Structures are given as structure tokens and as C-alpha cells.
Amino acid sequence: MSDSAQHAETGATALEVEDLRVSIDGTEILHGVSFSLAAGERLGIIGGSGSGKTITALAIAGLLPRGAVVTGSVRANGRELLGLPDRELASIRGDRIGMVFQEPKTALSPFRRLGAQMTEALAIHYRLGRAERRAAALRLAAQVGLKDPERMVRAYPHEVSGGQRQRAAIAAAISASPGLLLADEPTTALDVTVQRGILELFTEITDSESCSLVCITHDIAVVNQVAERVVVFEAGRIVEQGAVREILERPQHRVTQALIAAAGSEAA
Amino acid sequence: MKTLRRVVRRPVGAFAIAVLALVALVSIVSLFWLPQNPNYASGNVWLPPSADHWLGTDGSGRDIASRLIAGSRVSFGVALGTGALASVIGFLLALLGGLGKRPVREVVAVGIDVLVAFPTTLLAIMLTAVFGSGIPIVIAALGIAFGVSMGRVMRAEFRQVQGADFVVAAQVAGLSRTRILFRHLIPSVLPVYIVQVTWTMGTAVLAEASLSYLGFGAPKDVPSWGGMLASTQRFVSIYPETVLWPGLAITITVLAFFLFGDQLRDALDTRDPVDETAEVPR
Numbered sequence: 001m002s003d004s005a006q007h008a009e010t011g012a013t014a015l016e017v018e019d020l021r022v023s024i025d026g027t028e029i030l031h032g033v034s035f036s037l038a039a040g041e042r043l044g045i046i047g048g049s050g051s052g053k054t055i056t057a058l059a060i061a062g063l064l065p066r067g068a069v070v071t072g073s074v075r076a077n078g079r080e081l082l083g084l085p086d087r088e089l090a091s092i093r094g095d096r097i098g099m100v101f102q103e104p105k106t107a108l109s110p111f112r113r114l115g116a117q118m119t120e121a122l123a124i125h126y127r128l129g130r131a132e133r134r135a136a137a138l139r140l141a142a143q144v145g146l147k148d149p150e151r152m153v154r155a156y157p158h159e160v161s162g163g164q165r166q167r168a169a170i171a172a173a174i175s176a177s178p179g180l181l182l183a184d185e186p187t188t189a190l191d192v193t194v195q196r197g198i199l200e201l202f203t204e205i206t207d208s209e210s211c212s213l214v215c216i217t218h219d220i221a222v223v224n225q226v227a228e229r230v231v232v233f234e235a236g237r238i239v240e241q242g243a244v245r246e247i248l249e250r251p252q253h254r255v256t257q258a259l260i261a262a263a264g265s266e267a268a
Numbered sequence: 269m270k271t272l273r274r275v276v277r278r279p280v281g282a283f284a285i286a287v288l289a290l291v292a293l294v295s296i297v298s299l300f301w302l303p304q305n306p307n308y309a310s311g312n313v314w315l316p317p318s319a320d321h322w323l324g325t326d327g328s329g330r331d332i333a334s335r336l337i338a339g340s341r342v343s344f345g346v347a348l349g350t351g352a353l354a355s356v357i358g359f360l361l362a363l364l365g366g367l368g369k370r371p372v373r374e375v376v377a378v379g380i381d382v383l384v385a386f387p388t389t390l391l392a393i394m395l396t397a398v399f400g401s402g403i404p405i406v407i408a409a410l411g412i413a414f415g416v417s418m419g420r421v422m423r424a425e426f427r428q429v430q431g432a433d434f435v436v437a438a439q440v441a442g443l444s445r446t447r448i449l450f451r452h453l454i455p456s457v458l459p460v461y462i463v464q465v466t467w468t469m470g471t472a473v474l475a476e477a478s479l480s481y482l483g484f485g486a487p488k489d490v491p492s493w494g495g496m497l498a499s500t501q502r503f504v505s506i507y508p509e510t511v512l513w514p515g516l517a518i519t520i521t522v523l524a525f526f527l528f529g530d531q532l533r534d535a536l537d538t539r540d541p542v543d544e545t546a547e548v549p550r
Binding site: 061063066090091092093095097098099101102103106107108109110111112117120121124125169172173176 | 370441
């Protein structure tokens with residue numbers, strides 16, 4: 001296991017969220033959230049439904065619905081993202097931030113081949129030709145552990161399994177080597193054995209690509225497996241954060257305790 | 269093309285395509301050749317089928333077979349014209365109402381609801397009253413009416429696809445709005461769109477027949493299936509076969525359009541035939 005201390009030594013901050021508040025239709029649903037992430041670090045965000053974890057991810061990616069009012073600060077590699085116009089945000093997304101979703105069924109367009117979708121961000125940020133793009137697709141397919149890349153890049157999403165789709169979606173997210181990968185419940189829709197493979201892939205990618213990971217989940221086992229540090233959300237606030245091992249061994253807040261207890265009873 | 273082959277391979281699909289091809293062929297042939305002048309009233313009324321008059325003559329002594337053949341081009345032309353006009357109108361409405369800015373979306377949504385509530389037949393009758401009867405008027409009326417309902421369906425489709433994860437992912441990947449529209453949104457709604465167009469064409473055949481029957485469709489000197497029904501229906505108890513032919517032509521053509529649409533939908537739908545979440549070891 002790579003240790004967080006090593007990453008911390010490299011110093012650079014990949015993501016810094018400060019006093020992030022989000023209101024939708026006049027109701028504040030995120031009440032001042034602050035956390036930061038070192039380059040190459042893997043952070044787990046955990047909390048129940050409606051605790052604000054997904055809203056946080058959307059706010060970081062600049063994907064909140066138009067009616068949302070966001071205040072505070074989100075800095076990626078020292079650059080403020082909040083309040084950036086769409087066009088500038090578009091050049092940052094994909095290039096700097098990749099995103100992986102919960103449901104592999106809807107994460108890919110059903111009408112386009114996996115290869116084309118995996119290299120989309122890459123192709124627009126680097127203007128690749130057809131042959132270069134194909135080579136990139138094959139390389140990415142191999143990188144995310146898709147067996148038989150030749151077949152995979154030509155397949156449509158419905159022709160492959162859920163796990164393979166999720167791998168393709170991850171390939172798409174990392175194609176332009178972003179510094180930050182946002183994964184929103186990336187394994188919730190997959191069965192346990194497939195889940196393990198995907199989480200190992202995240203670890204591999206963050207280790208080899210000097211990419212940081214924010215993994216949002218409600219499952220403490222996922223945090224335990226993939227993250228070095230964890231942030232616990234409840235009702236739009238962070239109630240506890242720290243190193244995963246410490247939090248798992250000595251949870252302070254009742255929400256954390258409840259989440260751990262829930263995982264325990266599931267395993268039993 | 270692959271999709272069409274998939275449609276032909278099924279018996280129902282093959283039947284639908286065969287009927288539509290036949291109607292298309294007959295209407296093209298009718299432009300250059302007809303067995304008799306369809307409007308010539310020979311005076312020999314209610315003749316039984318013979319070598320001269322394949323299906324006999326009607327109450328004015330006009331050749332039924334020729335009128336049937338000539339009528340096909342009205343039905344088919346209206347189907348094509350309405351399909352084309354309705355798809356353009358429907359697409360534009362869906363685009364504005366589904367993907368426009370919020371005020372535009374809401375205005376379009378209300379506008380669509382108002383227009384959908386307006387009866388198609390009434391619209392056609394009003395247009396005819398203003399501009400006189402004619403095939404272009406029929407196409408305009410049906411195209412507008414059906415275009416609006418298509419817009420309603422397609423708008424919902426656009427809204428749905430726009431919220432899909434892969435569209436959000438494309439946004440995150442930094443794709444521009446235009447690129448997302450052409451790469452992701454349009455391809456995703458296309459299957460539904462195509463099926464809507466075929467259904468619209470079938471309904472247009474039916475609607476044209478009703479309008480012509482009512483006297484607001486094809487002008488009196490243009491033979492049409494609906495007009496044939498109108499001119500023979502009073503004698504249905506004496507000469508049932510003269511009503512049968514145009515009725516049969518309408519029914520089979522409309523059915524073929526609908527079946528074609530159904531088959532096309534099945535063939536186009538690549539979305540998840542089976543649910544499988546496990547990673548298959550190879």
C-alpha cells in the first residue's frame with residue numbers, strides 16, 4: 001500500500017475547497033465545506049443519501065444546475081474554478097478533471113463505439129488524427145484492464161458487461177491525463193468481485209499517473225480499500241475527517257460509527 | 269442500412285416494406301401511365317370488373333382501378349410531404365423546447381400544449397377556407413399539426429437524454445455545446461425520431477383520407493382514396509365492392525406504415541437487450 005505520508009511530502013495541493021456553500025432555490029444545502037487534497041492523494045467522501053457529497057462533486061466540476069448559488073472557493077492546482085465562464089471551464093474539464101459516474105449503463109452513449117468515447121476528451125484537447133486516436137484508444141483500453149482491446153474499442157456499450165463499461169468510462173475520464181479524478185459511487189452498481197477490480201484500477205491509476213482521486217461513496221468498505229484519507233458528510237456539513245485507518249479504528253462522530261456498523265452488519 | 273436489413277429479415281417488416289414499396293411504385297407509375305382516364309365519366313355506371321375496367325366502374329361511370337391507382341399518389345405524396353414538414357417542425361420545436369434557455373423552453377412548452385389541443389381537422393378546414401382546397405394545403409395543415417405533436421414527444425426525449433450521465437461526462441470532458449448536440453444528443457434521440465416520422469406518415473394517410481372524404485382534402489378533380497369513399501358510400505349496400513377497394517387501400521397502407529415504424533423501433537433499439545452487470549471472463 002502506498003502511504004499518504006509519501007504523497008504529502010511532494011507538497012503540491014491538487015484541490016482546495018474552502019467554505020463551499022451551495023443554495024438551490026434559496027435553500028442552503030451545503031453549509032460551508034472545507035477540505036483539501038494533495039497531488040496524488042486518494043480521498044474518500046462518505047455520507048448517507050442527501051448528505052451533500054454529490055453536490056460537492058458537482059460543484060467542483062462546475063456542473064451544478066443553473067439555479068444554484070455557489071459561494072466559497074474551489075481551487076485546482078492553485079487556480080480558482082468558481083465563477084469561471086463556461087468556455088474556460090470547458091478547457092479545464094477533461095484536461096484537469098475527469099469524472100466517473102455510478103451507473104455504467106448510462107455513463108456511455110449507447111450509440112457510439114467504446115473507442116470513440118474513450119478518446120473524446122483527448123481528441124478535443126489535443127487535436128488527434130484518426131490513427132493517433134485509434135492508438136490512444138488501444139493504449140487506454142489496455143491501461144484500464146480491458147481484455148482484448150482490439151475488440152473492445154470497436155464494441156458498443158450494450159455488447160460488453162457492466163464492469164467493462166465502467167472500465168471504459170474510467171478510460172474516458174483519464175484519457176487526457178487529468179490531475180484530478182472525481183468518482184461518484186463508481187462501484188455501487190457493480191457486484192463485489194467486479195468492484196474490487198475497479199477499485200484496484202483507481203489505485204493503479206493514481207499511483208502511476210500522479211493523479212488525485214476523490215471517491216464518493218456510502219460504503220465504508222470502498223473507502224477502506226481505495227482511500228488514504230476520508231471526509232465524513234452529514235446534512236451538508238463535514239462532521240469528521242482524517243486518515244482512513246484512524247477514522248475506522250476510532251470513529252468520533254455517531255454518523256461515522258453508524259456507517260461502520262452498517263458495513264459490519266452487511267459483512268456478517 | 270444494417271437496420272433496414274434487420275427489418276426485412278422479419279416477416280412483418282418484410283410485409284410492411286413490400287406494401288410501402290408497392291404503393292410508392294404504383295404512385296410513380298401513375299404519373300406516366302394509367303389504365304383509363306380516372307376522371308372520364310363513360311356513362312356506363314356500376315359496371316362489374318372486366319378486361320377494360322379491372323375493378324369495374326363507379327356511379328359516374330369512372331374506372332375504379334384507374335382512380336385507385338391515381339389516388340395512391342395523393343396518399344403517398346401527402347404521407348411524404350407531411351412526414352418531411354412535420355419532422356422539420358417537430359425537430360425545431362424539440363430543439364428550442366428541450367435545449368433552449370429556460371424562458372424559451374417554457375414558452376415553447378406552453379405553445380406546444382396549446383397547439384396540440386387544437387383539432388387537426390379544424391386547422392385543415394380553416395386553411396382550406398382561406399386558401400382553397402389542394403394537396404399542398406392538406407400537407408401544410410397536417411405537417412403543422414403532426415409536427416407539433418412530434419415536437420412534444422421529441423422535446424421530452426431531448427430533456428431526458430440531456431440529463432444522462434454520458435452527456436454530463438461529455439460536458440466534464442470539455443466538449444462544446446454544439447459538439448455535444450451532434451455527437452451525443454441527436455444520435456440518442458434519432459431512433460425515436462425516425463419511428464415518430466413513420467407513424468406520422470401513416471397517420472397522415474388516414475387524415476388525408478378523412479379530409480378528402482369530408483371534402484376539405486383533395487380537390488374534386490383529383491382522384492383520392494378518401495374522395496372515392498365519399499362518392500361511393502351511399503351505395504355500399506348495393507355495390508359493396510366499390511367501397512371495399514379504396515377502404516382496403518387506405519387500411520393496408522396505413523397498417524404498413526405503422527408496422528414499419530414498430531419494426532424499425534425494434535431494430536434500432538440497441539439499448540440493453542439483457543441486463544448483465546457481471547464482468548464476463550474471457
